[in-house]
Amino acid sequence: xxxxxxxxxxxxxxxxxxxxxxxxxxxxxxxxxxxxxxxxxxxxxxxxxxxxxxxxxxxxxxxxxxxxxxxxxxxxxxxxxxxxxxxxxxxxxxxxxxxxxxxxxxxxxxxxxxxxxxxxxxxxxxxxxxxxxxxxxxxxxxxxxxxxxxxxxxxxxxxxxxxxxxxxxxxxxxxxxxxxxxxxxxxxxxxxxxxxxxxxxxxxxxxxxxxxxxxxxxxxxxxxxxxxxxxxxxxxxxxxxxxxxxxxxxxxxxxxxxxxxxxxxxxxxxxxxxxxxxxxxxxxxxxxxxxxxxxxxxxxxxxxxxxxxxxxxxxxxxxxxxxxxxxxxxxxxxxxxx
Amino acid sequence: xxxxxxxxxxxxxxxxxxxxxxxxxxxxxxxxxxxxxxxxxxxxxxxxxxxxxxxxxxxxxxxxxxxxxxxxxxxxxxxxxxxxxxxxxxxxxxxxxxxxxxxxxxxxxxxxxxxxxxxxxxxxxxxxxxxxxxxxxxxxxxxxxxxxxxxxxxxxxxxxxxxxxxxxxxxxxxxxxxxxxxxxxxxxxxxxxxxxxxxxxxxxxxxxxxxxxxxxxxxxxxxxxxxxxxxxxxxxxxxxxxxxxxxxxxxxxxxxxxxxxxxxxxxxxxxxxxxxxxxxxxxxxxxxxxxxxxxxxxxxxxxxxxxx
Numbered sequence: 001x002x003x004x005x006x007x008x009x010x011x012x013x014x015x016x017x018x019x020x021x022x023x024x025x026x027x028x029x030x031x032x033x034x035x036x037x038x039x040x041x042x043x044x045x046x047x048x049x050x051x052x053x054x055x056x057x058x059x060x061x062x063x064x065x066x067x068x069x070x071x072x073x074x075x076x077x078x079x080x081x082x083x084x085x086x087x088x089x090x091x092x093x094x095x096x097x098x099x100x101x102x103x104x105x106x107x108x109x110x111x112x113x114x115x116x117x118x119x120x121x122x123x124x125x126x127x128x129x130x131x132x133x134x135x136x137x138x139x140x141x142x143x144x145x146x147x148x149x150x151x152x153x154x155x156x157x158x159x160x161x162x163x164x165x166x167x168x169x170x171x172x173x174x175x176x177x178x179x180x181x182x183x184x185x186x187x188x189x190x191x192x193x194x195x196x197x198x199x200x201x202x203x204x205x206x207x208x209x210x211x212x213x214x215x216x217x218x219x220x221x222x223x224x225x226x227x228x229x230x231x232x233x234x235x236x237x238x239x240x241x242x243x244x245x246x247x248x249x250x251x252x253x254x255x256x257x258x259x260x261x262x263x264x265x266x267x268x269x270x271x272x273x274x275x276x277x278x279x280x281x282x283x284x285x286x287x288x289x290x291x292x293x294x295x296x297x298x299x300x301x302x303x304x305x306x307x308x309x310x311x312x313x314x315x316x317x318x319x320x321x322x323x324x325x326x327x328x329x330x331x332x333x334x335x336x337x338x
Numbered sequence: 339x340x341x342x343x344x345x346x347x348x349x350x351x352x353x354x355x356x357x358x359x360x361x362x363x364x365x366x367x368x369x370x371x372x373x374x375x376x377x378x379x380x381x382x383x384x385x386x387x388x389x390x391x392x393x394x395x396x397x398x399x400x401x402x403x404x405x406x407x408x409x410x411x412x413x414x415x416x417x418x419x420x421x422x423x424x425x426x427x428x429x430x431x432x433x434x435x436x437x438x439x440x441x442x443x444x445x446x447x448x449x450x451x452x453x454x455x456x457x458x459x460x461x462x463x464x465x466x467x468x469x470x471x472x473x474x475x476x477x478x479x480x481x482x483x484x485x486x487x488x489x490x491x492x493x494x495x496x497x498x499x500x501x502x503x504x505x506x507x508x509x510x511x512x513x514x515x516x517x518x519x520x521x522x523x524x525x526x527x528x529x530x531x532x533x534x535x536x537x538x539x540x541x542x543x544x545x546x547x548x549x550x551x552x553x554x555x556x557x558x559x560x561x562x563x564x565x566x567x568x569x570x571x572x573x574x575x576x577x578x579x580x581x582x583x584x585x586x587x588x589x590x591x592x593x594x595x596x597x598x599x600x601x602x603x604x605x606x607x608x609x610x611x612x613x614x615x616x617x618x619x620x621x622x623x624x625x626x627x628x629x630x631x632x633x634x635x636x637x638x639x640x641x642x643x644x645x646x
Contacts, residue, residue, distance in 0.1 A: 031599070034599040034600065035600070037600075069622075069623075110523050127519050191454040191517060191519075192516060192619075193454075193517065194618075194622075195573075196617070197578060197579045197597045198579050200396075202600065214485070217588065249363075251365075251520045251521060253522060254522045274368070274369040274525065275369065295516050295518035
């Protein structure tokens with residue numbers, strides 16, 4: 001019988017949960033506020049009993065945008081975390097979100113360093129029918145992938161998926177990339193500026209089960225490996241647009257609307273023009289659509305994203321012993337220097 | 339009731355983008371502007387974007403809600419340097435399609451809106467106007483999904499919305515659709531509603547007799563706000579899952595209305611009424627979680643065009 005190796009990974013002692021990175025994605029805003037209230041109450045009622053297992057930092061990423069219930073003030077905060085954006089000079093004309101990104105990088109990072117948060121969970125909503133999606137930059141980050149599996153098992157009445165953007169660490173642009181491990185927890189469908197109770201509950205469960213998993217992991221539980229589906233992003237498709245005005249000339253076709261993660265085949269309807277014509281998918285490869293009709297993506301020229309689905313094997317994992325951790329730190333430092 | 343005669347309705351305005359992020363109307367108006375409007379009939383239709391800068395920015399408004407600027411008082415008050423953009427625009431629209439209350443006003447002004455609430459196709463009227471009620475009845479007869487008529491009983495001088503500028507006015511409200519999004523199914527429904535409205539006008543002007551009868555309507559009773567934190571003013575609860583998406587289903591005392599972020603349920607206290615605009619995004623700042631209405635049957639007379 002083959003004995004499967006258990007991957008030993010460093011303890012996750014510092015976790016950050018961020019909401020309001022987009023100021024009008026309200027589940028995360030209200031969830032972080034609620035968690036802050038609970039934390040405050042706990043501190044009043046009892047001694048801070050941090051047994052050293054895990055500390056959770058709760059962050060409202062973009063307070064000014066939240067105040068005005070806008071996605072952003074000057075520029076999309078969640079595109080400001082590339083290495084280039086983070087190390088640039090801060091001048092008078094630097095957009096608000098660029099400055100804020102640098103603040104968050106100092107608080108939760110610095111990105112790529114040994115001092116960064118072990119895990120960042122960034123809370124988002126989408127107008128697309130995406131259930132609960134974990135969005136990451138890796139298809140071999142066993143921490144994120146085990147958390148995903150745990151959520152999938154614990155939240156059976158909501159579809160839970162794992163989306164992978166194949167982007168290097170340097171080019172990764174979102175807040176969750178600041179941590180050693182990180183993902184965006186995207187829950188939809190919910191209109192921006194609205195809070196739906198069921199969506200809030202799903203996100204609350206997602207965060208709770210994630211923190212539970214981290215706690216179990218830190219206390220030495222072995223999580224068995226296995227297989228999981230990973231959606232790796234291939235490309236996106238824009239709306240058809242008027243050549244002069246650049247206004248869109250069609251909407252997502254009714255047969256595609258709300259069908260995130262249902263296979264899109266060549267010839268399937270894609271758009272319906274405002275004059276009633278059907279436009280079809282002309283790609284050669286069947287792919288899985290998601291972020292179908294996300295409000296914030298109209299201005300980014302994205303009607304939908306397309307991904308390939310693969311079955312990926314993940315190893316069993318458990319937390320490193322202190323000895324192993326010390327050995328690993330040396331290895332991490334030399335990787336940084338590479 | 340006696341048969342009532344009306345003069346022909348020859349000038350119609352269809353407005354979209356009164357709220358710049360309610361996109362169905364925006365794209366409908368743009369499409370209508372592309373087609374040649376004049377068909378073989380006596381009706382001239384003007385399609386207009388009511389709030390172009392808000393449409394460009396994809397926001398509800400720039401300074402203030404345009405659709406609250408059409409009271410007699412606001413339209414007659416002189417503009418100053420510090421007047422908000424939307425107030426100026428309201429004066430312009432009043433000059434173009436009104437003046438409100440005058441003989442020169444367009445015969446029908448139809449204003450297109452979206453809501454994040456699950457209201458399907460709803461038609462909003464301000465008074466007992468036989469023309470607009472007959473249009474509602476016609477749409478109800480031709481569309482298989484529910485078409486609800488909402489009546490806000492406000493004296494015309496105090497009516498604050500754009501459609502009050504026309505001699506007859508109608509708001510077509512379709513949801514649920516997130517603001518800043520255009521859904522094909524919602525667009526198709528709006529197109530059908532507008533086409534049927536123009537079809538009715540055509541029939542009316544060419545002499546069809548529209549039989550009277552009863553139209554079920556929801557008449558506005560009151561609004562309920564979210565529970566809020568007394569210090570910060572922030573909401574402390576969301577619409578309860580059992581109320582969410584249940585616009586127009588009777589709400590009884592004891593039914594859950596809110597669920598707080600700490601999972602407590604708040605129940606409805608009051609007389610049995612029908613909720614609508616449940617969880618409309620734009621109403622959070624207006625301190626409205628939902629409206630409540632009574633259900634009534636309105637009697638309308640037979641009508642037809644007055645032949646000179």
